[in-house]
Amino acid sequence: xxxxxxxxxxxxxxxxxxxxxxxxxxxxxxxxxxxxxxxxxxxxxxxxxxxxxxxxxxxxxxxxxxxxxxxxxxxxxxxxxxxxxxxxxxxxxxxxxxxxxxxxxxxxxxxxxxxxxxxxxxxxxxxxxxxxxxxxxxxxxxxxxxxxxxxxxxxxxxxxxxxxxxxxxxxxxxxxxxxxxxxxxxxxxxxxxxxxxxxxxxxxxxxxxxxxxxxxxxxxxxxxxxxxxxxxxxxxxxxxxxxxxxxxxxxxxxxxxxxxxxxxxxxxxxxxxxxxxxxxxxxxxxxxxxxxxxxxxxxxxxxxxx
Ligand SMILES: [Zn+2]
Numbered sequence: 001x002x003x004x005x006x007x008x009x010x011x012x013x014x015x016x017x018x019x020x021x022x023x024x025x026x027x028x029x030x031x032x033x034x035x036x037x038x039x040x041x042x043x044x045x046x047x048x049x050x051x052x053x054x055x056x057x058x059x060x061x062x063x064x065x066x067x068x069x070x071x072x073x074x075x076x077x078x079x080x081x082x083x084x085x086x087x088x089x090x091x092x093x094x095x096x097x098x099x100x101x102x103x104x105x106x107x108x109x110x111x112x113x114x115x116x117x118x119x120x121x122x123x124x125x126x127x128x129x130x131x132x133x134x135x136x137x138x139x140x141x142x143x144x145x146x147x148x149x150x151x152x153x154x155x156x157x158x159x160x161x162x163x164x165x166x167x168x169x170x171x172x173x174x175x176x177x178x179x180x181x182x183x184x185x186x187x188x189x190x191x192x193x194x195x196x197x198x199x200x201x202x203x204x205x206x207x208x209x210x211x212x213x214x215x216x217x218x219x220x221x222x223x224x225x226x227x228x229x230x231x232x233x234x235x236x237x238x239x240x241x242x243x244x245x246x247x248x249x250x251x252x253x254x255x256x257x258x259x260x261x262x263x264x265x266x267x268x269x270x271x272x273x274x275x276x277x278x279x280x281x282x283x284x285x286x287x288x289x290x291x292x293x294x295x296x297x298x299x300x301x302x303x304x305x306x
Contacts, residue, residue, distance in 0.1 A: 001025045006036050014043045071158055159249045159273075162219050164260045166226075167237045167275040170215070176235065177213035177228050187214045191225050199225035199240035200268055200294060207289035209236065220247030229286065234278035236286060241271040249273065254280045263287060268294045 006029040012018050013026045030037045058066075170176035179190040188201040194216055203211040209229045217226050219239060224247075227238040241248035248271035254263045263274045263283035267290070274283045 001029045003029075003033060003036055006030070006033070007039065010036070010040050010043050014040065014047055159220050159247070160255065160257055160262055163237075163239055163273050163275050164257050164262065166217050166219055166239075167260065168258075170217075170226075170237065171235065176215065176237070178215035180213040182211050182213075184211060187211065187227070190214060191216075195223055195225055197225075197242045199227070200270065201227060202290060202293045204229065204286065204289045204293060207285070207292075209286050209289060220245075220249070222247045231276070231278060231282055231286070234276055234282070236274055236276040236278065236283065238286075238290075239273040239275070241273070243269050243271050245271070254283060256280065267291055 006026055009018060009022060009026050013023060016023075018026065030040050057063075179187055181187050181190075182203060182205065184201040184203045188198070191199060191201075191214065201211070201214065205211070209231050212228045212230050212235075214228060215226045217224055217239070220241070222241075222245065225240045227240065229236040229238060243266055249264060251264055251266045251271070254261065256262070259277065261274075261276050261278065261280040261283055263272075263280070263286075265272050265287055272287070272290070274286060276283060
C-alpha cells in the first residue's frame with residue numbers, strides 16, 4: 001500500500017471502520033511512512049478534540065435574534081405535507097436545532113483540550129483541532145449573519161436560493177430531465193400520479209423556446225413540476241406550483257441571484273418560477289410567450305436574443 005492508497009483510509013482507520021486486512025495494510029504503511037503517520041495522528045487528535053470539547057451555549061439574545069430572523073415559523077404545516085416530508089428529510093424542528101448547535105463554541109485549551117494534550121498529542125495537533133472548531137463556529141456565525149441580512153430584504157429568498165440551487169444541481173449532474181420530449185402531450189401525462197396537481201405544459205418552439213422535457217424536483221418542502229426549455233445555448237427551468245400552495249412564493253420583479261436570472265409570475269391558477277443562466281430579458285420573452293399560449297393568443301414573433 002502506498003501513500004495514495006493509505007490517505008483516503010486514515011479517517012475510517014481511526015474510526016475502526018476498515019476490514020481487518022485493510023486495517024493491517026494501513027497500519028503497516030503508517031509504520032514505514034512518517035508523513036502518513038503524522039497525518040494519522042492528526043486525524044486521531046482532531047477526533048479526540050471534537051469528542052472531548054466542552055461547549056458554550058450561544059448567548060440568549062443572539063439565539064433570540066437568529067430565531068426571530070428565520071422565516072416565519074410555519075410549523076403548523078398541513079398534516080399531509082408533514083407526512084410527505086417525513087421520510088425524505090429530518091423534521092424541520094430538528095434541522096433547526098441541529099443548525100443552532102453549531103453556534104456552541106469549544107472552550108479554551110485549559111478545558112476540554114487539556115486531557116488531549118496530556119495524552120501525548122502534539123501541541124500543533126491541538127492547535128489545528130482548535131482552529132478547525134473555531135472555523136466551524138465562524139462559518140456558523142457568518143451563515144447566521146447572512147440569514148439575518150437576507151431576511152431584512154423582505155424577499156422570499158430561501159425559495160429563490162432553493163430554486164437556483166435546484167437548477168444548478170440539475171445542470172451539474174447532467175440529469176436535468178426525467179422525461180425527454182418536445183411533445184407537450186407526452187410530458188403532461190408523465191406528471192400524472194407523481195404530483196397532486198396537473199401543471200399546464202406548453203411547447204413554445206414557435207416563440208424560440210422549444211420544450212425539451214420535464215422532471216420532478218423537491219423544492220419548498222413539496223414535489224414540484226419542472227419544465228425544461230431550451231433557448232439558444234441556454235437551458236431555462238420553469239417550476240410550476242399550485243397558486244394557493246404556501247410553498248409557491250409570490251409574484252414580484254425579476255431578480256438575479258448568483259449570476260442566474262430568476263422570474264416569477266402568476267397565471268392560469270399556477271405560480272411560475274423560471275431560472276436560467278441566460279439574460280433576464282429571455283425570461284420576460286418566455287413569460288410573454290407562455291401567457292399568450294395559455295390564453296390562446298398568437299405566440300407572436302420568435303424572440304431571438306439570449
Ligand atoms: Zn505514506
